[in-house]
Amino acid sequence: MRTRRWPVLLAAATLLVAGCGGGADDSNEDQNAAPATTGCASSGDLTMWERSGGNKPMVDMLVEAWNTKNPDCKVNLTYIPHTEMVGKIAQGIASGEVPDLMGMDLIYAPQFEKAGQLVDLTSRIKDWPELKTASKGHMTVATFEERLYGVPLYADVSALFYNKDLFTRAGLDPNKPPTSLAELRAAADKITALGGDLKGYYLPGNCAGCNIFTVGPLMWASGAEIEAATKDDEPLTGDGVKQVLQFARDMVKAGNVHDGDRAENGETFHLQFGSGKIGMMGTGNFQINQIREQNPSMKFGIGLLPGATAGSSASFIGGDLVVVPRGSERVADAVNFMKFLLSDEVQVEVYAKALNLTTRTDMIDNKYFQAEPLVQDVAKALEVGRTPYTLTFFEQINSPQGPWLKMLQRAYYTDEPLDTIIADAKKSMKDIASQS
Numbered sequence: 001m002r003t004r005r006w007p008v009l010l011a012a013a014t015l016l017v018a019g020c021g022g023g024a025d026d027s028n029e030d031q032n033a034a035p036a037t038t039g040c041a042s043s044g045d046l047t048m049w050e051r052s053g054g055n056k057p058m059v060d061m062l063v064e065a066w067n068t069k070n071p072d073c074k075v076n077l078t079y080i081p082h083t084e085m086v087g088k089i090a091q092g093i094a095s096g097e098v099p100d101l102m103g104m105d106l107i108y109a110p111q112f113e114k115a116g117q118l119v120d121l122t123s124r125i126k127d128w129p130e131l132k133t134a135s136k137g138h139m140t141v142a143t144f145e146e147r148l149y150g151v152p153l154y155a156d157v158s159a160l161f162y163n164k165d166l167f168t169r170a171g172l173d174p175n176k177p178p179t180s181l182a183e184l185r186a187a188a189d190k191i192t193a194l195g196g197d198l199k200g201y202y203l204p205g206n207c208a209g210c211n212i213f214t215v216g217p218l219m220w221a222s223g224a225e226i227e228a229a230t231k232d233d234e235p236l237t238g239d240g241v242k243q244v245l246q247f248a249r250d251m252v253k254a255g256n257v258h259d260g261d262r263a264e265n266g267e268t269f270h271l272q273f274g275s276g277k278i279g280m281m282g283t284g285n286f287q288i289n290q291i292r293e294q295n296p297s298m299k300f301g302i303g304l305l306p307g308a309t310a311g312s313s314a315s316f317i318g319g320d321l322v323v324v325p326r327g328s329e330r331v332a333d334a335v336n337f338m339k340f341l342l343s344d345e346v347q348v349e350v351y352a353k354a355l356n357l358t359t360r361t362d363m364i365d366n367k368y369f370q371a372e373p374l375v376q377d378v379a380k381a382l383e384v385g386r387t388p389y390t391l392t393f394f395e396q397i398n399s400p401q402g403p404w405l406k407m408l409q410r411a412y413y414t415d416e417p418l419d420t421i422i423a424d425a426k427k428s429m430k431d432i433a434s435q436s
Contacts, residue, residue, distance in 0.1 A: 036128070041333045044072075048076065082267075100330035108393060111392070118325060124331075126148055140389060151321065156213075157379075159305060161281050163298065166191050172191075177302075179306050183310070188200025188201040191280075192279075199255075201251050205408075215248065217316055219241055220386065222308040227397055228390065229389065245418050285379075286356060315386075344363065348363060
């Protein structure tokens with residue numbers, strides 16, 4: 001299956017490289033565009049693509065809210081398998097068969113912006129007051145050469161979720177999550193020792209994106225740097241890379257993860273912690289409501305993803321942007337959908353009510369968050385989070401055939417020397433960055 005997908009992924013990279021900036025024309029055409037509203041600019045249904053494996057419940061609710069308010073221009077939402085999304089978008093843009101708007105993993109935006117494959121929305125949205133408090137991580141990658149190409153669709157931060165019920169059964173303090181890799185290992189050992197189908201930790205073995213979201217922060221918190229931002233950067237630097245790979249290898253060898261985790265490609269990642277069979281797992285804020293629906297009786301807490309030194313922590317600030325692919329004939333409606341997402345009412349009554357992070361920081365203080373300590377706990381990850389900015393993120397990190405996942409799989413499941421594994425990945429990442 002992976003082999004059959006590779007031509008699509010390769011085609012995506014080729015199309016991105018082949019593209020050349022075309023966004024400036026859009027800004028000239030839009031100088032006289034009507035001011036954005038939160039309703040229809042024209043009639044007729046809109047098409048939208050979004051990746052699977054993301055925050056589907058949140059996106060579904062946002063689209064439903066728009067459709068309820070705007071029955072004359074409903075959004076028809078299609079989910080694309082997340083491992084195929086980049087190729088699908090790039091091929092659609094090349095052929096002219098594009099949706100009216102789309103949700104895009106924010107980390108890929110700079111590549112598409114540089115290639116001129118997204119509509120430049122600067123003249124339409126640059127003066128919106130809502131952008132002053134919109135997620136900085138999202139707006140950083142939504143900007144290329146001082147031009148704006150999108151707004152946040154949803155925000156994810158990674159954190160350490162832990163099962164308080166299993167902590168109690170294992171004799172651990174249910175109110176004290178681990179604050180170092182050593183503490184995490186010790187807690188996992190005790191939970192696994194409970195026996196049965198219980199395991200102390202979760203490692204997704206075949207999902208590059210899941211690992212950069214949850215294992216990447218362990219490295220950052222341990223002082224490491226991962227990707228090469230430019231051709232002149234050195235990837236995989238710092239002792240933290242090897243420390244975390246050794247930690248993960250030891251967890252696998254100790255039996256602290258389920259054997260089936262090795263096959264996880266991201267499609268069922270969001271269902272794992274709610275099973276009640278895992279003591280601890282790196283995952284995102286989007287899980288809070290979903291876990292409660294999946295396993296209402298389970299008690300769980302949220303801490304920060306730790307590093308090698310006690311008290312160190314980090315988080316991946318991710319999520320999706322709403323963007324408009326070049327060739328869309330419904331730009332005004334797409335922009336109005338963006339305005340709708342950033343409105344006060346939607347931020348509170350859709351995002352916050354569903355216990356998802358608002359994408360505007362001035363909307364965090366609301367009645368729903370005030371009543372939910374777990375959201376307050378996960379929001380702390382914003383203080384230690386980062387969003388990588390590189391034009392080759394897909395090739396270096398997120399590709400199922402890329403050097404990041406290959407390095408992790410060799411570290412997790414073989415006995416090869418870690419120094420050799422890291423050196424091989426470092427060379428591949430540098431080669432990729434040098435070709436951008």
